[in-house]
Amino acid sequence: MKKSAFVALVFSAVSGIACAQSSVLLYGIVDEGFQFNNNAGGKRQxxxxxxxxxxxxxxxxxSEDLGGGLKAIFVLENGxxxxxxxxxxxxxxxxxxxYVGVSGGVxxxxxxxQYDSVVDYVGPLEAGDQWAGYLGAHPADNxxxxxxxxxxxxxxxxxxxxGGFNFGGMYSLGGVAGDATRNQIWSLGGGYTxxxxxxxxxxxxxxxxxxxxxxxxxxxxxATAGVPGSNLGNSPVISGYASAHMLQVIGAGASYTFGAATIGATYSNTKFKGLGDTTSGPAPLTGIAGTATLNNAEVNFRYQLTPALLLGAAYVFTKSSGVxxxxxxxxxxGALGVDYFLSKRTDVYMVGVYQKANGTDSTGNPxxxxxxxxxxxxxDRQAALRFAIRHKF
Incomplete structure (x- = not known):
């Protein structure tokens, strides 16, 4: 009995040390709700x-403590x-x-x-990342x-x-033999609080x-006849730009909180360059070439009416210029939102979005x-409304 007790004590001590040096957390979000689209291709949905x-x-x-101020980290996240x-x-x-990596003092x-720098440093300042969700994102999230x-x-x-500053960068290898630049992605960003x-x-x-x-x-x-199929989705805001050789995004944003209110603004310039590259994707129009540009400007506002009740409003203007x-x-x-927290982990919310369009889109149509x-x-008009519940664990 004494020997068994000693073994059990040693095992308990070793297990305690292991737990102190490393940890694994299971987490998640379940977000589900009723949605209404007043014009889904001509019909209500x-x-x-x-x-x-x-x-x-x-x-x-x-994470695992490696000593000397270093730790190994990993994230595996399923949608x-x-x-x-x-x-x-x-x-x-x-x-x-x-992803997996190492974190330390430097x-x-x-x-x-992983996420790019636009997502890390500017995305959180957009209403869509705060209380409006993807319905409140800039058109086609361009x-x-x-x-x-x-x-x-x-x-x-x-x-x-x-001192309130942080920065970061990312580089994605294209992996194409003999062409180091094909399919490559890189980004840089920084923030200040x-x-x-x-x-x-x-x-x-x-x-x-x-x-x-x-x-x-x-x-x-x-691919069809050697030309990659389009992966840009069904939104005519950008679906005609699948043949772009390069995508470039420049973005910036700011927010300021005074009391229970927060006002914010974002701006982005998105360019689809080198249109007509059929090694990248299909061109919707014969002879299409050059650069298409989208400028997005947003102002947003949120107000913490009570500790449990959040109100939000936002306006986005997007101007696209053709080739x-x-x-x-x-x-x-325009977007409006209400979010009511039933507890620290569970809330119910409502988001309503209305959009008006004019001009000629990426496909060359009205x-x-x-x-x-x-x-x-x-x-040229569309409205969407959502009532939902969200639970975090």
Whole structure:
């Protein structure tokens, strides 16, 4: 009995040391609700939709103390659809994030499927990342502020915060033999926080975006006659730009909190360069070439009416110019939101979005309203409404 007690004591002590040196956390979000689209290709649509304010997910996050101020870290994060149980991000098992790395005094280096610098430093200042979800994202999330697309094969550095400043960068290897620049992605960004003031800015550069960026999920459009299929989705805001040789995004944002209120603003310039590269994707118009540009400006406001009740409002103006500055489209979008917390981990919310379009869209047709990630309208106007519940664990 004494020998058994001694063994049990030693095992308990060793286990305690192991737990103190390393940890693994299971976490997740389940976001589900009723959604209404007043014009889905000409018809009204009523349906349940998963993961609007936050994508429904579960994940594992862990760390191990390596000594000397260093620790190994990892994240494996899965997205899923509550209504069907199917995997998100095109069917990838860990499509939201999957990386491993080392963190210490001089910063953090991680390798795997990760977020770009625009998502890290400017995205949180957009209403869509706060209380409006993907419905409140800029049209077609053309600047990726709302994190529609992830980056595969990425090496990423994040600095520690010094005097309120932090910065980071990411480089994704294209992996194409004999062409180091094909499919490569890189980004840089930085942020500053000083009490109520938050600032952020970032740059993103993507080669062959239809394949490397928009095709980074598990479902990729098949090639036809040697030309890659389009992975840009069904939104005519950008769907005509699959043949771009390069995608470039410059973004910046700021917010300031006074009392219970926070006012914010973001700006982005998105360019689809080198259109007509059929090694990147299909060109919708014969002879299309040059550069198409989208400028997005947003002002947003949120008010913490009570500790449990948040109110939000936002306005987004998007101006797209056709190839090399030709006339394009204009999109006016307004959003309102209410979020009520039943507890620290459970809340119910409502988001309403209205969009008005005019001009000529990326496909060369009269612009129709196209709220992000829902079926585009058949006219120049569209409204969407969502009532939902979100639980975090």
């Amino acid at each position: 009523y349906y349940l939709a998963s993961g609007e304010l936050n994508g429904s997910r579960w994940g594992l996050r862990g 899923f659809d509550v209504n069907t149980g199917r995997l998100g991000q095109g069917g990838l098992e860990f499509g939201r994030q999957a 910063g953090t280096v991680t390798l795997g499927r 600047d990726n502020f709302n994190n529609t697309n992830r980056v595969n094969n990425a090496i990423k550095f994040t600095s520690p915060t010094l 000083n009490g109520p003031l938050i600032l952020g800015a970032a740059y993103l550069n993507v080669r062959n975006p239809n394949v490397s960026f928009y095709g980074s999920g598990g479902t990729v459009a098949p 090399d500055g030709a006339s394009g489209a204009r999109y006016h979008q 612009a129709v309203a196209s709220i992000s990630q829902i079926t585009p309208s058949s006219t």
